[in-house]
Amino acid sequence: MAALTLVVMSVTPLRGGPAREAELLGAVLEVLRETGYDRLSVDTVAARARASRQTVYRRWRTKADLVVAAFVSAASPLPDVPDMGSLRGDLLWLMEFLVAELEQLGDVIAGLVGEIRHNRELAAAVDRHYVTGRRRLMLEVFQRAWDRGELAAAADTELLWQLGPAALLFRGLISGEPVDGDLARRLVDHVLLPLALARR
Numbered sequence: 324m325a326a327l328t329l330v331v332m333s334v335t336p337l338r339g340g341p342a343r344e345a346e347l348l349g350a351v352l353e354v355l356r357e358t359g360y361d362r363l364s365v366d367t368v369a370a371r372a373r374a375s376r377q378t379v380y381r382r383w384r385t386k387a388d389l390v391v392a393a394f395v396s397a398a399s400p401l402p403d404v405p406d407m408g409s410l411r412g413d414l415l416w417l418m419e420f421l422v423a424e425l426e427q428l429g430d431v432i433a434g435l436v437g438e439i440r441h442n443r444e445l446a447a448a449v450d451r452h453y454v455t456g457r458r459r460l461m462l463e464v465f466q467r468a469w470d471r472g473e474l475a476a477a478a479d480t481e482l483l484w485q486l487g488p489a490a491l492l493f494r495g496l497i498s499g500e501p502v503d504g505d506l507a508r509r510l511v512d513h514v515l516l517p518l519a520l521a522r523r
Contacts, residue, residue, distance in 0.1 A: 422491060
């Protein structure tokens with residue numbers, strides 16, 4: 324939840340309050356889906372939301388901050404992963420959460436992925452306000468497994484946490500194959516668990 328709080332924290336309060344902010348961020352997503360990140364302009368967003376560009380810039384100092392704020396506002400709030408009693412149960416719950424999130428925002432993510440590679444400002448904003456929170460959830464799940472005595476001492480959790488989301492993004496954004504609960508289960512049972520539990 325901390326990452327979400329950072330992105331919606333006001334520099335200057337938006338006149339009209341939360342409802343007006345939600346309307347403006349919704350306009351950002353509409354324009355982003357139509358034009359992609361590179362061609363999105365603050366002027367276009369302001370016109371769509373019937374706001375002045377000064378209003379937008381008082382609230383979000385850069386285009387990257389504005390776009391990531393819209394993206395994170397539309398994403399599911401970061402949950403507390405319930406203790407399912409086992410590493411497998413925790414991972415399944417978390418992977419299904421990521422599947423649902425990708426289904427909801429896959430087109431927006433697709434519009435950002437190409438730009439992130441050569442836009443340091445956008446990459447930093449996405450990492451700060453989106454990736455960091457999801458990394459924290461995965462590492463909390465692995466720490467819980469260590470506390471239970473399930474996780475191998477040699478498990479590379481810094482690499483492991485990336486494998487599931489990476490596979491989901493590849494399937495959802497590149498190969499076009501289904502991303503669903505069955506995929507989440509297969510990733511947990513055939514990739515994440517065997518690697519996490521392997522004993523050296």
